[in-house]
Each structure stands twice: as structure tokens, then as C-alpha cells.
Amino acid sequence: MKVSRHEFVAVLGPSGCGKSTLLRLTSGLIAPTSGSVRVFGKEVDGPRDDVGIVFQKPTLLPWANVEDNVVFPIRHKTGRVRPEHRETARELLRKVGLEGFEKRLPSELSGGMQQRVGIARAMLLNPDILLMDEPFSALDALTREEMGFELLDIWQAQPKTVMFITHSISEAALLADRVLVMSERPGHFIADFEVPLPRPRSVETSTRKEMHEFAAQLRSLLLKRAA
Numbered sequence: 001m002k003v004s005r006h007e008f009v010a011v012l013g014p015s016g017c018g019k020s021t022l023l024r025l026t027s028g029l030i031a032p033t034s035g036s037v038r039v040f041g042k043e044v045d046g047p048r049d050d051v052g053i054v055f056q057k058p059t060l061l062p063w064a065n066v067e068d069n070v071v072f073p074i075r076h077k078t079g080r081v082r083p084e085h086r087e088t089a090r091e092l093l094r095k096v097g098l099e100g101f102e103k104r105l106p107s108e109l110s111g112g113m114q115q116r117v118g119i120a121r122a123m124l125l126n127p128d129i130l131l132m133d134e135p136f137s138a139l140d141a142l143t144r145e146e147m148g149f150e151l152l153d154i155w156q157a158q159p160k161t162v163m164f165i166t167h168s169i170s171e172a173a174l175l176a177d178r179v180l181v182m183s184e185r186p187g188h189f190i191a192d193f194e195v196p197l198p199r200p201r202s203v204e205t206s207t208r209k210e211m212h213e214f215a216a217q218l219r220s221l222l223l224k225r226a227a
């Protein structure tokens with residue numbers, strides 16, 4: 001499969017089909033046993049700096065405050081954090097709605113707030129590619145929807161290629177330009193849809209007839225495969 005620059009692609013598929021594996025291969029965290037992954041025409045042969053990753057759980061350092069968690073990738077990479085990195089971190093925290101929480105510990109934040117810290121951390125080096133593995137699945141339904149729209153705002157302000165793994169058909173349809181569907185194991189792509197919805201997306205988008213029709217099309221494909 002190919003993803004264009006700055007495209008927002010969602011990947012749907014049954015549990016265990018290899019969605020997270022696809023994401024880890026793309027980030028260079030693991031190497032393929034066969035086949036290859038290329039980013040900007042170059043084979044991926046190790047972890048990359050131009051990729052931000054957001055996992056299902058934010059995996060924050062419990063002893064470090066919010067700002068220190070966001071600048072952690074730069075500390076890890078270079079051993080020191082410059083004032084401009086802290087300024088970028090604070091700016092990102094403002095963007096994800098966490099202004100005033102910079103010096104708090106992760107344990108003082110809600111699950112949704114912790115996930116926002118994880119998103120700010122993934123954006124610190126302004127990566128061209130953002131890989132997201134079920135980033136909102138541990139959140140309550142309302143926060144999840146809100147975070148999806150926040151992500152679209154960030155993506156529109158700072159275009160990036162996004163690969164977004166989810167189990168939610170409506171989330172995939174509402175956020176993405178394209179939805180790729182994988183089969184059960186051994187996973188392969190069985191469908192590739194352009195999302196027939198205009199941008200910008202909003203709460204209103206989720207009530208549109210096209211949204212319901214598209215979600216129904218995805219659902220019947222996934223159910224047929226599971227039957």
C-alpha cells in the first residue's frame with residue numbers, strides 16, 4: 001500500500017491482523033522478515049526522527065512533570081534540552097488544551113489529559129509522519145470525539161502524514177481521507193476507500209447521510225469477513 005504525503009489514512013481490521021505490526025514496521029521499531037517499507041523513497045532501516053508515535057496508553061514517565069515528559073524525546077536524543085524546546089513544548093501543551101498543567105505530574109491528570117501529553121510529546125520534533133495506534137480508545141466517548149476534532153485542527157494547521165489505527169468505524173470515517181481495511185490473520189489489505197465526506201469535518205459531519213452510508217459499507221465489509 002502507498003500513502004501520499006500529508007494524507008490522513010485510517011486502518012481498520014480484526015484484532016490480531018497486524019495493524020500495530022504495520023505501524024511498528026513503518027516507524028522502524030521492528031524490521032520486516034520479508035517485503036519492505038519505504039518512507040520518502042528510502043528503505044526504513046531503524047527508528048526515525050521524523051516520525052511521531054502515539055500509543056493507546058500514553059506511557060508517561062510518572063516521576064517527571066508534564067513539560068519534562070513532552071521534552072523527553074529531545075533529552076533522550078541529545079542529552080540536553082534547550083530553552084526553545086521548552087518553549088515549543090509549552091506551545092504544544094497550549095494547543096492540546098493543557099496550559100497551566102506544565103508542572104503537574106501525570107498522576108494528577110485524567111486519562112484524556114495524559115493522552116494529550118502523549119500527543120504533544122509525539123509532535124515535539126514536528127514530525128512529518130504521525131503514527132497513531134488506537135490513540136483514543138481508552139477514553140470516554142465524548143472526550144474521544146473531542147480529541148479527534150482537536151487532532152484534525154492540529155493536522156490542518158501543521159500538515160502531516162497520519163496513519164491512524166482504530167477499531168472504530170465512525171472514528172475512521174470522521175477523521176481520515178482514506179480508510180484501509182485489513183483481513184483477519186494473515187493480514188492483508190482487502191479494501192481501500194476514499195472517504196466521501198468534505199472537510200473541514202465537525203460534529204455536523206457525523207450526522208450526514210453520506211457518513212451513515214459510508215459507515216454502513218465499512219461495517220458490512222468487516223462483518224462479512226468475520227462471519
Ligand SMILES: Nc1ncnc2c1ncn2[C@@H]1O[C@H](COP(=O)(O)OP(=O)(O)OP(=O)(O)O)[C@@H](O)[C@H]1O
Pocket residue numbers: 013014015016017018019020021022186187
Ligand atoms: N504479517 C505478519 N507477520 C508476522 N507476524 C505478524 C504479522 N501480522 C501480525 N503478526 C503477529 O500477530 C500478533 C498480533 O499483531 P498486531 O498486534 O499487529 O495486531 P493488531 O491488528 O494490532 O491487533 P489488535 O487490534 O488486537 O491490537 C503479533 O504477535 C504480531 O507479531
